[in-house]
Amino acid sequence: MSHSSTTTATAGRTAPGGRRSSAPRAMTRSAALVLVVAIAAVLFVLDQVTKHWAEANLETDSARPLLGELLQLRLLYNSGAAWGMGSGITPVVTILQLAIAAGVVVFAIRAVRSPWYAVTLGLILGGALGNIHDRLLRAPGPFRGWVVDFLVLPHWPVFNVADMGVVSGAILLVLLSILGLPTAPAPDEPARETPAGERR
Structure with a gap:
């Protein structure tokens, strides 16, 4: 392979001057874990703050419009999973x-x-x-606690911020799988220069 061919083959991986291109690179294990924990912590705090607000300001027997009929607020204590399923087996859930x-x-x-x-x-x-926090620490007791829900959409079970995180994450996971994006991108290979006139 000539020098010109080698240059073409490495184009896109190495920018002029020997610098790497801006292609996505794999994170280190520590950086990936920090990002996972940081997002999880922010979502957890936001979920708990909004649940405490809902308990202090909403009622269980009436809905309060937030975005008209599209999104309403109503306090609900859920002992099961979505659509009330599993209400009799809360510890299993x-x-x-x-x-x-x-x-x-x-x-x-x-x-x-x-x-x-x-x-x-x-x-x-x-x-x-x-x-899980609600299941373990809320009434009526550990592993049997009721989850606080307060967001209402038409023809959809009452939900909370935690549910939004789980559903959004699940949708993203499916999309990433469909797009074929790897969970651990291969690291960029270092550029190898071939002296002028040398064939490989």
Whole structure:
């Protein structure tokens, strides 16, 4: 291969002057975990703050318009999962949520080096922890606690900020999989220059 061919082959990976191009690169394990934890923490705090606000300002027997009929506010204590499913097996629902949170953490540690996947897992983890907090620490007791919901959409179960995080993260996860983006992008290879006139 001639020098000109080598230059063409490495174009797009190395910018003029020997600098790397701006193509996405893999994060370090520590950086990916920091991003996951930071997003999860912000979402968890936001979820708990809005739940406390809902309990202090909303009623269970009446809806308050927020965006007209599109989005309303109404306090609801949910002992089950979505659409009220699993209301009689709350401890099982709680254990399932704990298992999901643990699986997210293990997956993040072992496989995720992509910022997109780190954001996705942060949303799922933060949402899961927000509802797990309610299951473990709210009445009527540990593993049987009722989750605070207060956001109402037409023809949709009442939900909260934690649910928004989980659903958004799940949608992003599906999109990333469809687009074929890897959980750990390959690191850029260092540029190798071939002296003029040398063939490879």
